[in-house]
Amino acid sequence: MGKTFRRGGRRTVALAGASLDVGAGELVCLLGPSGCGKSTLLRIVAGALAADEGEVTVDGQRVAGPSPDRGMLFQSPLLFPWLTTKKNVLFGPLAQRAAGLHERDDPELEAGAVGILATVGLGGFGDAFPHELSGGMQHRAAFARALATRPSLLLMDEPFGALDAITRSRMHEFLIDVRQQYQTTIIFVTHDIEEAVLLGDRVAIMGGRPPGIRHIIDVPLDRPRSTLDIDTDSFTAVKRKIRASLEG
């Protein structure tokens, strides 16, 4: 798969030769420095950008545009500031009903939203507005909103990059826990080696010129993992291998 941006006669190859198969329930990290094409790749999978070469298929269906089947989480939580936490979670189901994708009634949707908020630890905050929540809580709310449409694939674009180290660590534990519960397939973009090893089943190393996927490295560590595993020898060994691959 490839992508070339043309602007004022100048062509910039943003992505070339990126080929990746992600299995159901798998978490693959896209790891690389800025400008390595990882965000471009994620946006092509989301359907926000069209690939010039190649194609993306999810469950055998060719991707032609954004779809609720592929949820997306960004570096900023991007909650709708005018809606309460619960109404943020309800946005997807209500928008889908307006588009005629389902006919579930209000009480059913409401019950679903309340349930999801409880699983992300925001049970008491359904009526709070986003600005009243802490950074970590906002990310959990964004997570709940993305899960509410029951996506088969979750695309995460450096979702915890703007958080402080402690909150970030809590979000890692949270993500590991949510994955256990929902078995969602995830593509996770990051430039943090440790995060990639902690969360990923496989890590796709991106970079080069033109940018693309260079190597795909398995993370042979037991699951579910926790942040306590980070300082173990086997964890460090995987980190070392990835670092070598990034530099090589």
Added chain:
Amino acid sequence: MAGWNTLPLSIEEWTAIAAAADQEEFAAYRRERRQARTRRLLTGLVSIVVLLVAWEIAAVLLNDPVILPTVTATVHAFLHYLTHPYPAQAPPLWWDLVVSLRRILIGFVIGVILGVALGAAMFANRVIRHAIDPIIEIIRPLPPLAFIPPLIVWFGIGELPKEVLLVFGVVPIMTIATVAALGEVPEDLRLCARTLGATRRYTLFHVQLRSALPAIIIGMRISMAGAWTSIVAAEMLAATSGIGYLISEAGDYLNMSIVFAGIIAIAVIGLVLDALLRGLLLIADPSRRS
């Protein structure tokens, strides 16, 4: 390698503790915002009282009701002429206020609707934007009052020229505010709505325009202030009714307590209208609520 079971707390326990801490933090945050609001209102009140006391002292020292009437005389004139006609043959002050207010509301509402529609069209279509932008940029810095003579020639001295004048003043501000507000909506917010299953149309109305609404309302507050300036000036130049006409008449007879009563009436109504728009802003943008 340390496994999952060596975590000091289970996920359930951890979640419960985190939620309790979150609840406390949340209550403290709301308490703090309430206190900050009370402090702000008290400070503002003190500053208005100081201003009124300074005016009263100055008026008493000058001792000349033509140069500066006292606060008490002004309030007295305001209350008296609110219900009694001045000059003898004209309607009372409240009627002039109603006349001015009606002109403002008609011109303002039409101007806002036109401005937002034009701004949205300019945002959505590059050709429209490039065609309209220079026209707006030419009209925007012109004082609306410069249009009074041609408006009188075209539309006479009835209600229509005043409303057209207000529309002239409001449309450029609202157009610019709307284009800017829509431009400020993050592209990822649109993408986010689309990945949640919203159609393009649903996203435009429920996310892009909704997200732009607070900035559009701020544009309305600026337009409203400008609309008052224009209408009062227009009434002083070419009208036989309205609060501007009353001030101009009273000024001709050096009846300053009525002039000041009229100014206070404008200030009060201006404050009320702005408060309504601020109320609207609070409804549109919860993060401004304290």
